[in-house]
Amino acid sequence: MRIGVIDSGVGGLTVAHEIMRQLPQEPLMYFGDTARCPYGPRPAEEVRTFTMQMIAHLAQQRMKALVIACNTATAVVLREISQVAPIPIIGVIDPGARTAIKETKSGVIGVIGTEGTIRSGAYEQALKRINPNVKVYSLACPELAPFVEAGISNEREAYEIAQRSLSSFKGVPIDTLILGCTHYPLLSKYIRAVIGEQVKLISSAEETARELSVVLDYKGLLASQNQPAVPLQHKFFVSGNSTVMEQIARTFLNAPLDLEQVNLANQTVCTLPWTNS
């Protein structure tokens, strides 16, 4: 059975890539809602509807776990879905929060994300729930995700956007910065240059893949053939433009890209496949 991965667009590919790397025996199916990306500035109810539509599509296939590889969608729907789904649901917020708690020495943690993610306060809640003693500085960076979705074409522009976005962190004594949007690892070079070498950057991507591995393991759901892994055929769905998706996906796939376009806009699915309603 496949692991489902959903995102507002291409950002979640950083998570998918890490899952492929850390769990090379697990076939994936990825849905990127490229027609309606970004989710960051949208109202929560809209994000909820769009996310449910993607999940409903993937649930038509057999799926043993679902990764919500979008911080905005995780902030809005994770708790609700976890309560009804018969399969493990992994968001990107708890893994990042847990790792930041492991990494910080000073206990002062920064979080950057979309407006939706930062507005929800989801990272602050996740951090304080595990360790109420940490101090959290959150900052919305609305320019960053759309810039990645457009394809990072200009290095200089990337650096300037990072600098502009992070300017209010100047003088704030964080020792750990959570990249609270799955697009941001694709900009980590520029974020690193602005924020300095002394701050540890936490990528949700790596940590979510690791946490997925823990959960699958404790649930007895790991694929284990105990033989050298062969390249798997992963499946990709997009709701709109597929150009940037193809660009990024090809760079980490050894196999031909199996990509399908699905129109979600006409779907009226607003409840989960697992609920009885």
Place this chain on the structure above:
Amino acid sequence: MRIGVIDSGVGGLTVAHEIMRQLPQEPLMYFGDTARCPYGPRPAEEVRTFTMQMIAHLAQQRMKALVIACNTATAVVLREISQVAPIPIIGVIDPGARTAIKETKSGVIGVIGTEGTIRSGAYEQALKRINPNVKVYSLACPELAPFVEAGISNEREAYEIAQRSLSSFKGVPIDTLILGCTHYPLLSKYIRAVIGEQVKLISSAEETARELSVVLDYKGLLASQNQPAVPLQHKFFVSGNSTVMEQIARTFLNAPLDLEQVNLANQTVCTLPWTNS
């Protein structure tokens, strides 16, 4: 309810310390079998009996999860206990293996541990089960754990022992080294000096605490008061000498040390409290 942590001696305090740091709301009880340490060179059946005795003692109190903070004991009893226990059982081998898989770029991983751990092949199995493509070099270092249990008194000697123990890794192209014994993080300075800066050291301690956090979270077992954590009163048990235990434990406790000596040698418990036999 407390989290139980058991070890052959003081090595598991590195794990306990990390749990206290990453999960400051969770009270612990720690059992160090200092009368019969080290476990490394002992036959598996003996390690099994000793471990069961410690678990039986802790199970008399209420315990919501158990961490087997000793690689040798994890290698011998983890699977057996996980199958019968009604609470989550966390070993130190899977967390280290999973993190090494996350960290390695070359896919060539080194493991050092006691004779018992290395002989069991437990790390190699854990690594290959998750990613069959990794290459693993294992090395028993029988001198290291007893040296820590004796109290690290001499820096020069520590460096020489590390150098002697790791000499056969010369020329082996690992980029990641698993410290496959909970005593080893206490020697990481010397191991780092011998093995070089370019090799990433994986401490089971940090990673086990993080994995415990994931498992408690997914099982809904996290203590969450959502208020600044007060220093907790942790409990410590030893079966023999408590000098080194007191030395190490005091350095990371803000509260008086609550330590009790328990004679395990007379106990005939060889089955788990959770089995029906």
